[in-house]
Amino acid sequence: MDMTETKQLSSLKFFAKRYARANRITQRQALDLIAGQLGFTNWAKLITATKRDWIPSPDQMANIEAFVALPAAAFRAGRPEAMTRQFAYLEQAEDGVIGDHAYRLQVILHDVVMAGDGWTIKVPENPGAPPIVETSAGNDGKCAVLNPEFLKKALSIARDRAAQVRGEISTDWPRRSTKPDKDGVVRHPLWGSDSDIWFCLHCDGKITGRQIAQNLWHCPGCGASPPDIFDTAFWCEDAGASLGPVKTDSAVNRSETEFRVVDDRPKLDLNEEKIVLLMRSALLDDATNISEKLGALHAEISVDNENDVWISLEEDLWPHNKEPTQVLIVAAQLGLEVELETMWSAIPFAWPGLGELTTSTSEFTQMMLDAYAQYGGSPDKKPKESECGCDQP
Ligand SMILES: [Zn+2]
Known part of the structure; x- marks a missing residue:
């Protein structure tokens, strides 16, 4: 590369810098734009060409100088074919x-x-x-x-x-x-x-x-x-x-x-989590009072490898003979078998029978608080069991 080529390249770079600043694009984008104006797909291609003795003609240099002098707004009013490329760059960000x-x-x-x-x-x-x-x-x-x-x-x-991203990477x-x-x-x-x-x-x-x-x-x-x-x-x-x-x-x-x-x-991906959610929702449909609602929320539900659903219901929170019909319907819809069993676990509140008296959680809560106040002991002493809660104040 002789001195003339070096000078022209550095002029192009200078134009690119000015153009980049004026149009708020990166210098690399500006170099590619200028290369585009000279008929190259990008700046790297232009550089390759200069190594094979290509140099921009004086006319081309003058065009580039005019090109970079144009404010961006003028591009929008300018000839579309000549402006497509810079438009693309300005718009595509x-x-x-x-x-x-x-x-x-x-x-x-x-x-x-x-x-x-x-x-x-x-x-x-x-x-x-x-x-x-x-x-x-x-x-x-x-x-x-x-x-x-x-x-x-x-x-x-x-x-x-x-091409621009790859250029930036290199x-x-x-x-x-x-x-x-x-x-x-x-x-x-x-x-x-x-x-x-x-x-x-x-x-x-x-x-x-x-x-x-x-x-x-x-x-x-x-x-x-x-x-x-x-x-x-x-x-x-x-x-x-x-x-x-x-x-x-x-x-x-x-x-x-x-x-x-x-x-x-x-x-639809019917995984265990979703099946359990539907089963618990169906159990809640079957619950006719607060005790059963708590039983539904408290139930242990799992799905085995054969897609059989196991539901363990707390004995004190779900009547022994009560068949959860909604659960069976939903299971049939999903093509699942249901196995019901009873469990005896630590129940959340004493006097579970209180929940059978109401369908309102607030009513139950008040009864439960009153019962603890009246019959409950100090925290280390288990409250006396009252089977049905009929002796309510
Ligand atoms: Zn490889």
């Missing part, structure tokens, strides 16, 4: 629209996730992984992303953002992590070790330095992320000497988009 369809763009753990009504597009951090388009089940093929024109626009926005890493030396040696961006051969903890693949750098430290075989890549296969007895080269599926077109239909309608 949060929400945007394609035609009449609103979308939201987010970067989640280095993956770009774009979401609209009934669809999401995910462009993974891993450059070797295809974008994933998900649509909800049951939208009858009316989803915006099923329109190829719309999908193309949406994908290009999501991909541009992903900028944060040591240069040796993304650029192998002449022997193919690269530096792990997290561990800092140097090697020309790497191993994937996930699929046991042996990966060359060039492969792993090109793939931004994701396994080209299984897509495992940088923390799963090591310079020795410490989990193998021979440290990986016997492991074969990573299997990459050459039949997979990397630029292809993967479509998935997601059934996001609510699904």
Whole structure:
């Protein structure tokens, strides 16, 4: 690179800095925008071109200078074809629209996730992984992303953002992590070790330095992320000497988009917790007084491996012969068998018969307090039992 090229590059960088400040975008976004104005997909591509002796013409430099001088508001009134790219960058930080369809763009753990009504597009951090388009089940093929024109626009926005995220990642890493030396040696961006051969903890693949750098430290075989890549296969007895080269599926077109239909309608997972909740609710339906209500709340309910429900009812809180009919109905609805048993446990209040006299918790509470006041002893002495509570004041 001669002096002229250096000067032009540094002018472009200067313009980018000014533009970034004026439009409240990052310097990297501004560099990519300027590269876009010069016909490159991003700044890295422009740099690559300058190494192959490309330099912007004086006309192009003048255009860029005019471009960065425009206030952001002018873009909105400007020629759409020339402004699409910066528009995209200015808009896509949060929400945007394609035609009449609103979308939201987010970067989640280095993956770009774009979401609209009934669809999401995910462009993974891993450059070797295809974008994933998900649509909800049951939208009858009316989803915006099923329109190829719309999908193309949406994908290009999501991909541009992903390129920017990957650019930011590489900028944060040591240069040796993304650029192998002449022997193919690269530096792990997290561990800092140097090697020309790497191993994937996930699929046991042996990966060359060039492969792993090109793939931004994701396994080209299984897509495992940088923390799963090591310079020795410490989990193998021979440290990986016997492991074969990573299997990459050459039949997979990397630029292809993967479509998935997601059934996001609510699904019933009848686990033990939910069965117990329904059973207790049915027991409460069966309870005709406070004593039985307490019995329902106090019952031990469990579900065994055969989906049989075991209900243990406290003898003093549930009449011995009373069949919980609502419980049996609900169990039948769920296809469950019910086993009832009686237990004798520590009951919460003395004189359980008091609860049989009322269906009101406040009334019961008052009777219970009065009974303790009248017949109760000091805390270390058990109150005298009164079977039915008929001797109430
Ligand atoms: Zn792998």
